[in-house]
Amino acid sequence: MLQRRIDDHAPPSREDMREAQEIFYKHLKRVGLKHTEQRDTILRTFLETRDHLSTDELFRLARKKDAKIGFTTVYRTLKLLAECGLASEVAFHDGVARYEHQFNRRSHHHMVCTDCGLSVEFFSPEVGKLEEEIGRKYHFDATRHTFQIYGVCEDCRKKPSRKLI
Amino acid sequence: MLQRRIDDHAPPSREDMREAQEIFYKHLKRVGLKHTEQRDTILRTFLETRDHLSTDELFRLARKKDAKIGFTTVYRTLKLLAECGLASEVAFHDGVARYEHQFNRRSHHHMVCTDCGLSVEFFSPEVGKLEEEIGRKYHFDATRHTFQIYGVCEDCRKKPSRKLI
DNA sequence: ATTGAAAATGAAATTCATTTTCAATTAGAA
DNA sequence: TTCTAATTGAAAATGAATTTCATTTTCAAT
Structure with a gap:
C-alpha cells in the first residue's frame, strides 16, 4: 500500500534515540528478556523512520542494516516495543497492522x-x-x-x- | 470472541424491515443484480440482530433459517448491504470484520x-x-x-x- | 575465560479470516 | 418457454499473523 504522508515533526535526536534504547532495555530486563544485537538494530531502524510501518516494511529496512535479521524477530520486537510504549499500533483498516514510534510526538x-x-x-x-x-x-x-x-x-x-x- | 453489549435501542419494526428490503432491492436493481431467496434471508436475519456480527456469525444465524445458505453468499451479501448503507463495518481490532445494521439508529x-x-x-x-x-x-x-x-x-x-x- | 541454562533467532509451517474460482443452478427479461 | 447473465456454494487460494522447533546466542554464575 502506498505510503505518502503529510506531517510536521522532526525525527528523534541522538539523545532521544539513547533514551528510547534505555526504555527498551529496562523493559527487557523487567520482563526477564535479553539484550540482543537484532533487537537493537530493529529499534534503531524503527526510530529512524517517520512512517506508519507494517511489520514487513520494517523488516525490509532492518535487513538493509543486518542481512540476517528475520521477519519473525522484527514481528516479535515490534510487539515488545508496543508493550513498553515505544511503538503504537495504528489501524488504517487496509488489513495490515501498522506501527509508529511514539517518541517525542x-x-x-x-x-x-x-x-x-x-x-x-x-x-x-x-x-x-x-x-x-x-x-x-x-x-x-x-x-x-x-x-x-x-x-x-x-x-x-x-x-x-x-x-x- | 465474546459478544456482550450494552445499548438502548429497539429492534427494527415490521415496517422498518420492509423499508430496508426496499432499499436493498432498489440497490440490486440499480447495479444490475438479481433478487434471490438467499439475499432476502440474509438481510432479514441481519436486521433481526442487535449485535456486531462477523460474517461467520451471521452465516451461522442465516443457516438456521435456510440450511443451504453458504458462507460465501453471506460474505458477498454483507458487502452489498454495506454498499447501500444498510450495513456498516465496525472495526474492533480483534482481527475479525464486524458489521452492524444502520436501520433506525x-x-x-x-x-x-x-x-x-x-x-x-x-x-x-x-x-x-x-x-x-x-x-x-x-x-x-x-x-x-x-x-x-x-x-x-x-x-x-x-x-x-x-x-x- | 568457561560453562550451562534460559532465551533468542529465523526459516518453515501453521492458522485463520478473507477473497477468488468455477462448475452447476437460478432469476427474470424477451 | 427460452436464453443469457447472474448467482450460488464448495473448494481452493490468498495473505497477514502467529507458532514451531532446531540451532545459536546471551549472560549470570562459576
Missing part, C-alpha cells in the same frame, strides 16, 4: 485517503478528553482509543479513481 | 473492553463535527470515520485477567 490522529493511501496527521485534544469522559461515565478504565477519518484527498478528486482501501 | 460509537469484549455504545455528536472540520481544513472530502475507546470494564477490573483482544 504529540498525541495525534490520522486522516487517510481511501484512494491513494495518503495519510495526514492532525491534532485534536478534544478526542483525548472524550476518551476520559466516556470512560468515567460507563465505569471503564479507558486506556486508549482509535480515531481515523477516511475520505478522498484533493489530488484524487481530480484524478480517475482507483480504490485501494 | 442514531450515529454512535463504541467502547470495547479489552478483557471480555463487552461493547458499550455511546453517542457523541462532537466526533461528527470534528470529521467535517478536519476534512475542510486539509481539503479532504471526508466520508466516514472510526472512533473506538478501549479499556477494561468494571467487572473485569474485579476478576483475574485474561486477554482476549
